[in-house]
Amino acid sequence: MQRLAAIEKQILTSPDQQISLTDPDSRSMATSGRGSGVVGYNVQVAVDTKHHLIVTHEVTNVGTDRSQLANVAKETKTTLAATSLDVVADRGYYSSGQILACEEAGITVTRPKPMTSNSKTELRFGKQDFRYILEEDVYICPAGERLAYSFTTEENELVLRRYSTNACQRCAIKQSCTTGKERRITRWEHEHLLETVQRRLDEHPEKMRQWRETVEHPFGTIKARMGATHFLMKTLPRVAAEMALHVLAYNLTRVMNIIGIKPLMAAMRA
Ligand code: SF4
Numbered sequence: 001m002q003r004l005a006a007i008e009k010q011i012l013t014s015p016d017q018q019i020s021l022t023d024p025d026s027r028s029m030a031t032s033g034r035g036s037g038v039v040g041y042n043v044q045v046a047v048d049t050k051h052h053l054i055v056t057h058e059v060t061n062v063g064t065d066r067s068q069l070a071n072v073a074k075e076t077k078t079t080l081a082a083t084s085l086d087v088v089a090d091r092g093y094y095s096s097g098q099i100l101a102c103e104e105a106g107i108t109v110t111r112p113k114p115m116t117s118n119s120k121t122e123l124r125f126g127k128q129d130f131r132y133i134l135e136e137d138v139y140i141c142p143a144g145e146r147l148a149y150s151f152t153t154e155e156n157e158l159v160l161r162r163y164s165t166n167a168c169q170r171c172a173i174k175q176s177c178t179t180g181k182e183r184r185i186t187r188w189e190h191e192h193l194l195e196t197v198q199r200r201l202d203e204h205p206e207k208m209r210q211w212r213e214t215v216e217h218p219f220g221t222i223k224a225r226m227g228a229t230h231f232l233m234k235t236l237p238r239v240a241a242e243m244a245l246h247v248l249a250y251n252l253t254r255v256m257n258i259i260g261i262k263p264l265m266a267a268m269r270a
Contacts, residue, residue, distance in 0.1 A: 090208075
């Protein structure tokens with residue numbers, strides 16, 4: 001009990017309220033199961049859609065993917081010396097700030113929007129049930145009412161505009177919309193970027209299949225080679241070095257499969 005009490009003190013003083021006794025750098029990684037996690041590392045890869053080669057990769061101990069998109073995308077663009085880049089990412093990478101950072105760096109993003117709204121999960125109207133009219137800066141709600149701009153707030157460094165109407169009190173379908181006095185819709189100052197990202201996906205739904213086929217190829221191959229133990233090293237720098245070797249081995253065998261060993265040897269000597 002004394003030992004556990006000492007560990008508890010350590011946990012409470014650590015910045016992220018976590019300690020790992022096996023490997024001090026490993027952290028709990030969010031998984032798809034609610035409230036569950038796997039202790040380990042977060043590996044990000046950028047894979048080209050034509051040859052499935054890993055263009056760039058990064059190992060972190062950040063528990064979610066939300067803040068990873070812009071860094072990896074920018075690194076990929078630099079590695080490829082490209083003037084523009086189309087990126088397809090999965091649902092976990094949804095952060096408004098990251099999408100803005102990509103857009104500013106000349107990177108177009110396609111990815112699905114997560115369903116985070118409580119209303120939608122509780123079967124009330126979600127934000128997507130409200131139509132935005134750009135020219136008039138209003139939202140039209142499912143009852144046909146206009147939600148006009150009412151005030152602006154700042155949250156997590158995002159400037160958010162709020163829209164509302166005073167028609168909610170006498171609305172016949174209010175119980176399907178809000179449990180409060182009135183429904184409010186929030187619009188980020190750069191929301192048009194998120195709408196463009198969504199539109200890209202609506203116009204090309206096949207992109208998510210392409211994403212799965214592309215990114216699962218290297219992950220599947222590398223995991224099969226790693227075996228059940230996955231990383232053998234401990235601490236972030238060593239795990240990063242281990243991963244870099246796996247990526248190198250994957251890319252080399254991939255190129256051998258694509259162009260053959262002799263042309264690869266010749267290209268390496270040139
Ligand atoms: S509650 Fe308000 S926002 Fe919701 S449908 Fe009715 S009028 Fe529109």
